[in-house]
Amino acid sequence: MLLTQFSPHSLSQGIYEEVLNWARIITPFALVFSTITLLQTHITRIRRQTEHWQYSFLVFAGIAIMVVVGIPFGPQNPVFEWLFNNVQLPMDATMFSLLAFFIASAAYRAFRARNLEASLLLITAVIVMLGNVPVGDLIWNKLISLTPWADTYPDGSSWMKQWILDNPNLSARRGIILGVSLGVISQSIRIILGIERSYLGGGD
Amino acid sequence: MLTKLVSMDRRIVFILVALAVIIPMLFPISLPVSISEPTQNLYDFIDELPADSAVMLVFDYGPSSLAELNPMAKAILKQCFDKDVKVVGLTLYAVGTTMGSDLMQEIAEEKGAVNGEDYVFLGYRPGIELVILGMGTNIAEIYETDFYGTPTTELPMMENITNYDQIELVIDLSSGNLTEAWITFANVQFNQQIAAGVTGVIISQMYPYLQTGQLIGLISGIAGAAEYEKLIQSHAKGTLWINVESFVHLLIIILVIIGNIAFFVQRKQEE
Secondary structure, three states, rough: OOOHOOOOOOHHHHHHHHHHHHHHHOHHHHHHHHHHHHHHHHHHHHOOOOOOOOOOOOHHHHHHHHHHHHHHHHHOOOHHHHHHHHHHHHHHHHHHHHHHHHHHHHHHHHOOOOOHHHHHHHHHHHHHHHHHHHHHHHHHHHHHHOOHHHHHHOOOHHHHHHHHHHHHHHHHHHHHHHHHHHHEEEHHHHHOOOOOOOOOOOOO | OHHHHOOOOHHHHHHHHHHHHHHHHHHOOOOOOOOOOHHHHHHHHHOOOOOOOOOEEEEEEEEHHHHHHHHHHHHHHOOOOOHEEEEEEEEEOOHHHHHHHHHHHHHHHOOOEEOOOOOEEEEEOOOOHHHHHHHHHHHHHHEEEOOOOOOHHHHHHHOOOOOOHEEEEEEEOOOOOOHHHHHHHHHHHHHHOOOEEHHHHHHHHHHHHHHHOOOOOOOOEEHHHHHHHEEEOOHHHHHHHHHHHHHHHHHHHHHHHHHHHHHHHHHHHOO
């Protein structure tokens, strides 16, 4: 696949297409394996009667109902759509919505200016949080209107947020991306050359 | 008193957050929204497209992120249908299928767009990178039928759309790292123009790609959705929710300030 990217020759492109087709056939089997693994995990939980093992029956019930309705009748079936819109959608949305409450509580406890690093994090967080909502600029514009620089520095809250995202954030992110990419390349080479065998269950 | 304030019962924080959400929902106010450059860039790109050109709208998110991403999807669809720009909808995220289909139908009905002529919804196929790469050669080979079972080659809108060469822009609405897959495989491999709409938590991840031009535009969280609604002059849930979010952000900042004051006073007393 790597070599096909360097050649526009029809043979090279033919290999590229063929590998893609094979990969497309193999990929859905990952879904089958993941389902089997999930079932095995929950069967073990029930057999060993670990904490909250009763909930594992709900996993089986959920899978069974969606499979029985979804596979023969398709995702446009009204019952399947009803189950999605009235069970999965509100549950999923509710779980994520709870984050707001926990983040607020965690922020109250964790954001303490104990040292220089924590203070920097705290100040940055406050600037970005304020700059990300309209009320930030509203407060800034009200305050700046009391000074002679009202016309020179409007919407300073969103400007500062944008500066943080465009400069320190961008630089740090790029460093992370480069580091991760180099790590992925070196790890791939180790796997291709047979140096790295831990994914086969080996020791190193 | 100070000890109580420093270790405030989290249920009090929960009640305050609930009030900061519920009160602005019941009594909405309108705060001025300023447009950020990445949002403006995406709007301008679509606005300058000629009629009958095509964009691809990808619903790479599930119900957990719909509050942030559905308002963006609706605003983009409204702009496209108003401009007679064709929309190819699809998802690489299995749970995005029903949501994407319902949402496209809803906006199409509102704007009088016709399925198969003004828009198509192709649904879901597994294998993220393979789907993106495969569509670079032939979309109909990956999606033999649309979501409703019609063969893709029989859809009037798809007669002139074979692969990315006929797609002016891919807009990925994502709650995870799928935008990076689109950049890696569609932009780098096929030189496809990409824009994104993402949830608030992954905005910072996208900035390196904006700077390199691999993303031509970016809608950032619910704030970006409100900006886009302002640009298309159709205020909806994005505008309502950014005002609600304003109060929650303010509450958290006030709590953090109170917490820090109490923490420092307590430390001083202990010394």
